[in-house]
Amino acid sequence: MAHLNLLAFSIGGFMFFIGLEYLVSRRTGKNYFQFAESIANLNIGIAERLLDIFVTGLFYFFFDFIYRNFALWHFKPTWYTWFLLFLATDFVWYWYHRLAHEVNILWAAHVVHHQSEDFNYTVSARITVFQAAFRSLFWAVLPLMGFSPAMITSLLLVHGLYPFFIHTQTIGKLGILEYFMVTPSHHRVHHSSNEKYLDKNYGDVLIIWDKMFGTFTKEEDDEKCVYGLTTPLKSHSFLWQQFHFMLELWTAFKRATNWKGRWKVLFGKPDDIDPNIRPQLELIWLRQRGPQEQTKGQRIYVVLQTGLSIVLLFLTTLFEHYIPAGLSVFIVLFIIVSLMNSGAILEQKKWFFYLEYSRMLLLAIAFLFYVPHLYVFMSVLLFVGLLTFYFSRIRAYFYRWLFQ
Ligand SMILES: [Zn+2]
């Protein structure tokens, strides 16, 4: 049988549930989805899933290395070691997640998950590859304890699916489950910036750790959740969302006058970072912000582009073992440029056209590389020639259509 990565089909499942949630929220007259927010969430998720195809292999080797050389025990897979592994994974997750909120360098990766002011299934996709890497570092204690990499990766697969289902407003409280499981209601609290709900409910599958370590709060009927960061980002720029806090840290680090101060910047709490830094950086990096409402043309363009990225992600995952390394570099670049492109259109940035142009060139180069034929060479040359010759005319046409 062909060696396909069937995980690709989870992308379909994921899109199905998002669609279902969208229909339910429309039926009940609730507005759980904002256009730009949903696209931004999906785009961040596409990048993470894409880069993760290459990162997971690395971590398997890392876990394997620790297991072979340093494991304290060697657990055989029995029902109780599986159960033990599940508890250990959930416990490690609790501490990873809590520290991700309390320590700046970890927050720099996790903050992205909390930027959305919506709360729906698309938010569960809002994770960066940096977060995935930090999290896996925490999980390195599992092979050290004596769980084999094969057991760990299987369990993390199931463990990774669960949090998807708790990112929704369409499910109310779940009776007896509320006592020991992390439910949508608990996770709504976690994503809220209300004073009362801040820094609560870090659990992934079990809520018992929060109850044990004093970080549990339940969702109250008279305190409606307000989602997002305490100071909202108000930007859908693909790169800004991922790197704004790293830049803030870097600025604070440079401004610190002694090593104690620098240490505090890296390992202190996010609240201690000077709140004036972000607006100063926004002035430098996010100049000339257009209106936040998109035209119809822009929306169609962004939806098509996101759809194309999802299809490419699906195919890249499915045929992971057949794609030569060079080609996968092209695919990654192509998708990342597309994601930046979508962000730029959502933000109505006119420089998006130059990105679009480089994406076309990228495509042309990939063709030359992988279909080395005289006719292909001639057509690519013609294509690039026309694109360059009519550059300003094409640009004018694009601007008219997209920006009116
Ligand atoms: Zn969190």
Ligand SMILES: [Zn+2]
């Ligand atoms: Zn979440």
